[in-house]
Amino acid sequence: MIKVHASTPRLEAAMARFGLKNSTAIQVGDLIMFSGMTGLDLETGQPIEGGTAAQARHTLGVFDDILHDLGLSLDHVVKVNAHLVNLEDFGAWNDVFLDVFDPPYPCRTTVGAPLIIGLIEIEITAATEPRR
Amino acid sequence: MIKVHASTPRLEAAMARFGLKNSTAIQVGDLIMFSGMTGLDLETGQPIEGGTAAQARHTLGVFDDILHDLGLSLDHVVKVNAHLVNLEDFGAWNDVFLDVFDPPYPCRTTVGAPLIIGLIEIEITAATEPRR
Amino acid sequence: MIKVHASTPRLEAAMARFGLKNSTAIQVGDLIMFSGMTGLDLETGQPIEGGTAAQARHTLGVFDDILHDLGLSLDHVVKVNAHLVNLEDFGAWNDVFLDVFDPPYPCRTTVGAPLIIGLIEIEITAATEPRR
Numbered sequence: 001m002i003k004v005h006a007s008t009p010r011l012e013a014a015m016a017r018f019g020l021k022n023s024t025a026i027q028v029g030d031l032i033m034f035s036g037m038t039g040l041d042l043e044t045g046q047p048i049e050g051g052t053a054a055q056a057r058h059t060l061g062v063f064d065d066i067l068h069d070l071g072l073s074l075d076h077v078v079k080v081n082a083h084l085v086n087l088e089d090f091g092a093w094n095d096v097f098l099d100v101f102d103p104p105y106p107c108r109t110t111v112g113a114p115l116i117i118g119l120i121e122i123e124i125t126a127a128t129e130p131r132r
Numbered sequence: 133m134i135k136v137h138a139s140t141p142r143l144e145a146a147m148a149r150f151g152l153k154n155s156t157a158i159q160v161g162d163l164i165m166f167s168g169m170t171g172l173d174l175e176t177g178q179p180i181e182g183g184t185a186a187q188a189r190h191t192l193g194v195f196d197d198i199l200h201d202l203g204l205s206l207d208h209v210v211k212v213n214a215h216l217v218n219l220e221d222f223g224a225w226n227d228v229f230l231d232v233f234d235p236p237y238p239c240r241t242t243v244g245a246p247l248i249i250g251l252i253e254i255e256i257t258a259a260t261e262p263r264r
Numbered sequence: 265m266i267k268v269h270a271s272t273p274r275l276e277a278a279m280a281r282f283g284l285k286n287s288t289a290i291q292v293g294d295l296i297m298f299s300g301m302t303g304l305d306l307e308t309g310q311p312i313e314g315g316t317a318a319q320a321r322h323t324l325g326v327f328d329d330i331l332h333d334l335g336l337s338l339d340h341v342v343k344v345n346a347h348l349v350n351l352e353d354f355g356a357w358n359d360v361f362l363d364v365f366d367p368p369y370p371c372r373t374t375v376g377a378p379l380i381i382g383l384i385e386i387e388i389t390a391a392t393e394p395r396r
Contacts, residue, residue, distance in 0.1 A: 001162075001261070002162075002210070002259050002261040002262070002263055004236045004263050004264075019223075019226060019230075020226070021230060021235065021237050022212075022229070022237045022238060022239055022240035023236050023237055023238060023239050023263075024239070025239065026210040026211070026238065026239050026259075026263060028162055028163050028210055028259040028261075029161060029162045029163070029293060030265075030266075030292055030293045031163065031292050031293070031295065033210055033211045033239050033257065034239055035239040035240050035241060036240070036241030036242070036243070078266070078290040078292055078297055079290070079297045079299075080286075081241075081387075083243045087378055087379070087380050090380050091283075094283060094284070097286070098283075098285060103285065104268045104287050105285050105286045105287055106286060106287060106290065107286055107287050107288070107289065107290050107297050107298055107299040108286035108299050108300070109299060109300030109345075109385065109387045110300070110380065111300070111347045111377040111378070111379060111380075111385055112377050112378030112379060112380070113243040113244050113245055113377055113378075114219055114243070114244030114245075115219070115243060115244060116219050116222050116242065116243075116244070121241065121243055123213075123241045125297065127266050127290075127292040129265070129266040129292075130266070131266055131268050131287075131290060132268075133294075133393070134294075134342070134391050134393040134394070134395055136368045136395050136396075151355075151358060151362075152358070153362060153367065153369050154344075154361070154369045154370060154371055154372035155368050155369055155370060155371050155395075156371070157371065158342040158343070158370065158371050158391075158395060160294055160295055160342055160391040160393075161293060161294045161295070163295065165342055165343045165371050165389065166371055167343075167371040167372050167373060168372070168373030168374070168375070213373075215375045245375040245376050245377055246351055246375070246376030246377075247351070247375060247376060248351050248354050248374065248375075248376070253373065253375055255345075255373045
């Protein structure tokens with residue numbers, strides 16, 4: 001069973017501003033794959049102010065919106081892949097991760113990477129059943 | 133159900149030239165995972181000429197060949213993870229992505245990364261059912 | 265079916281030292297996703313001596329321990345995603361990969377990336393059925 005999820009209208013408008021047309025999420029069986037997201041203001045297309053922590057919180061908030069649109073929540077996230085422009089921000093990112101998710105936490109991998117825009121790029125994988 | 137897919141003969145010969153022996157694709161249930169690929173000429177082992185766009189197109193063409201070998205097509209791709217050596221080539225990569233795939237497009241994440249060879253490394257995930 | 269796997273006690277103690285609480289592995293259906301790992305000595309929290317090859321071998325050994333804890337082995341690994349601080353260490357990493365795994369090998373993607381600690385970060389995906 002495969003199901004392509006259309007973006008929320010706000011997100012779709014924000015992506016169109018960048019010429020982006022990739023799907024937000026595609027479900028294959030009991031797994032849902034997502035496109036990576038950065039901490040952009042969906043109205044202005046500019047990075048959220050407040051650095052890595054604020055951008056991480058915003059990005060997870062956008063994923064939360066999409067998940068709710070699918071009848072799911074952050075409790076359904078099983079893996080989080082994060083790319084940080086500044087590795088010294090790992091502590092700030094870790095604090096947001098622990099604050100936004102509840103235990104048992106998702107799996108996670110964090111590495112450094114130059115990004116097209118913003119200070120952190122987050123990609124999630126979710127399941128149709130909650131992990132908690 | 134798990135199934136390891138042997139490489140196409142051309143690809144296997146190219147990989148042997150680099151001492152690479154990883155599987156090209158492994159199917160687990162209704163999901164097929166692939167090894168990352170770069171835009172190398174499979175005969176010479178050298179990066180394809182023409183920069184990021186040409187290498188991206190070539191790499192997706194190699195995936196297309198492998199997918200056809202599995203009885204699938206680019207319509208079965210659900211996620212694309214790209215690593216760019218030069219972030220300013222994102223527009224060129226986006227153009228190729230939009231040209232090679234048809235809507236609804238796969239999910240996608242693009243970040244910057246130094247690469248062993250070539251200007252873009254692409255990894256795909258496919259499903260046994262098409263997304264369109 | 266979703267199942268969150270608690271860490272082994274040694275690994276959990278090592279992660280607590282860094283304030284890390286993400287899950288080690290989460291199973292969704294017939295697929296098991298893991299958190300990325302680096303080549304740290306689980307007792308001291310310091311990178312393993314001996315460079316990329318030694319750290320790669322150690323990291324795959326930690327995954328082997330976790331897999332055994334789940335009733336699985338390295339034969340169940342279907343995909344390996346590696347991030348190298350020094351791209352010139354690819355040959356050393358490839359040698360370890362070929363030595364630790366047996367054919368048919370898992371799928372693999374290797375890119376360069378700055379890391380928070382250590383010289384190689386490895387993330388694996390496994391299946392409940394062996395690939396060999």
